[in-house]
Amino acid sequence: DGGITQSPKYLFRKEGQNVTLSCEQNLNHDAMYWYRQDPGQGLRLIYYSQIVNDFQKGDIAEGYSVSREKKESFPLTVTSAQKNPTAFYLCASQSYNEQFFGPGTRLTVL
Amino acid sequence: GNSVTQMEGPVTLSEEAFLTINCTYTATGYPSLFWYVQYPGEGLQLLLKATKADDKGSNKGFEATYRKETTSFHLEKGSVQVSDSAVYFCALKAYTGNQFYFGTGTSLTVIP
Numbered sequence: 001d002g003g004i005t006q007s008p009k010y011l012f013r014k015e016g017q018n019v020t021l022s023c024e025q026n027l028n029h030d031a032m033y034w035y036r037q038d039p040g041q042g043l044r045l046i047y048y049s050q051i052v053n054d055f056q057k058g059d060i061a062e063g064y065s066v067s068r069e070k071k072e073s074f075p076l077t078v079t080s081a082q083k084n085p086t087a088f089y090l091c092a093s094q095s096y097n098e099q100f101f102g103p104g105t106r107l108t109v110l
Numbered sequence: 111g112n113s114v115t116q117m118e119g120p121v122t123l124s125e126e127a128f129l130t131i132n133c134t135y136t137a138t139g140y141p142s143l144f145w146y147v148q149y150p151g152e153g154l155q156l157l158l159k160a161t162k163a164d165d166k167g168s169n170k171g172f173e174a175t176y177r178k179e180t181t182s183f184h185l186e187k188g189s190v191q192v193s194d195s196a197v198y199f200c201a202l203k204a205y206t207g208n209q210f211y212f213g214t215g216t217s218l219t220v221i222p
Contacts, residue, residue: 004153006153031208033210040214041214041215042199042212042213042214042215043154043199043212045209048208048209050208090153090154092153092154094208094210097142097159097161097203098144098156098159099154099156099201099210100156101146101153101154101155102153103152103153104151104152104153106151
């Protein structure tokens, strides 16, 4: 089955620690995106990548980093510089005119 | 710039009631328009889309018509079910560029 997987589904982090969220797709899409979703709010774009080895900052990139070494993979690192990282994180890949979403990772900072 | 505005929730309806969720947009050129649905604890799923003016997208009893004159893409369903309880997002993709722009979402709860 084609799709997007995100792992883990739930993640707990202590303050001051970096943590990496995984996103893998087997849809052969060039473009991939990371969004953050907070309760009662819409999706805010963190980073996106249109092609391997290239990525761009979105609206709220501060405190986050990404890499795109393979077409299938677009991991997101939440660094200790992110002041309020507790949120639901969504990864998406894009064909020409549709975005496909993974199931999300809920990150909680303890 | 590009943006989407959708009606604020939450919306609570009785089963079999008529649903309308308003969505208006601002965009340069001729965007494509989308409705996505998010069930609790899950990612977003495409519900329907329309790519040009006067197109009607439909799926699972939901419909939305791309109205260029009013820059709107309102979501409707004639008879909602408890299983339709979810958060609904209106979105646009600009004519140029790849980025999607999402509304803030509207939470719908359908009670038996």
